[in-house]
Amino acid sequence: MSAELVISNVSRVFPGVNGGQPVTALQPTDLEIPRNDFVTILGPSGCGKSTLLRIVAGLDRPTTGSVTLAGQPVTGPGADRGMVFQSYTLFPWLTIRDNVAFGLREKGVPEREKWEIVDSYIDKVGLRGFENHWPKQLSGGMQQRTAIARALANNPRILLLDEPFGALDNQTRGLMQELLLGIWEREVKTVIFVTHDIEEAVFMASRVVTMTARPGRIKSITPVDLPHPRHYTVKSSPEFSALRLKLTEEIRSEAIMAATDG
């Protein structure tokens, strides 16, 4: 059976600004993601993680290569891909409930069904009681929970998350990891999750993809065979520590290169 998402020979070169040199953001990259896989992408700053995710989202076009989702070429953004970014991207003029309903309204889902779906996702992310609040009345963690509910309510084929917990404090971040993983364990979705954080990458993933320093390409793919449901206490297990150590060593040399580059 063919993979759900196929990234084939995808590279991205940005033209130079004001006659400057072109910037290679991503070297030719191949990656196949089976249905219901949870892949985390880990790499030093500037290695092209966001560029790759934006190409899968259809927000940017590759210089070479192609992306197919369920056999269909990706040529632009679509409701089959749900995005969550690091910065809070809720619509400030809509309540939490209307934010979560946004994609369903666009799709023309009948009213009753729409609100049933919206309310079930508001429950799943623990925002019952805040439905009629405005985004600015919510903490960063609550805003990201809304963004996750908004993406999932659309029932996308794949969920794409770019450092979704990067702006949160450590406590909130840990809780958000458990929340998202719990939803994935119950609903099973194909997910790509970009992060700088090794512990987060291991905790969430069924496979961790590491990237080299800029211009990035895939350096390794590490399966994470820790059992589900995963509780945060798994982070102190010997298996978890071994994976963290392996990935720390891999990423360290890349981070040093990135830090000393240019």
Ligand SMILES: Nc1ncnc2c1ncn2[C@@H]1O[C@H](COP(=O)(O)OP(=O)(O)OP(=O)(O)O)[C@@H](O)[C@H]1O
């Ligand atoms: N629109 C653009 N025009 C020119 N260069 C770009 C553009 N977008 C990204 N780049 C460059 O491409 C490289 C990869 O950027 P990208 O944002 O994909 O990296 P990243 O791994 O997501 O970094 P970070 O972890 O810091 O977010 C960087 O050197 C960046 O400056």
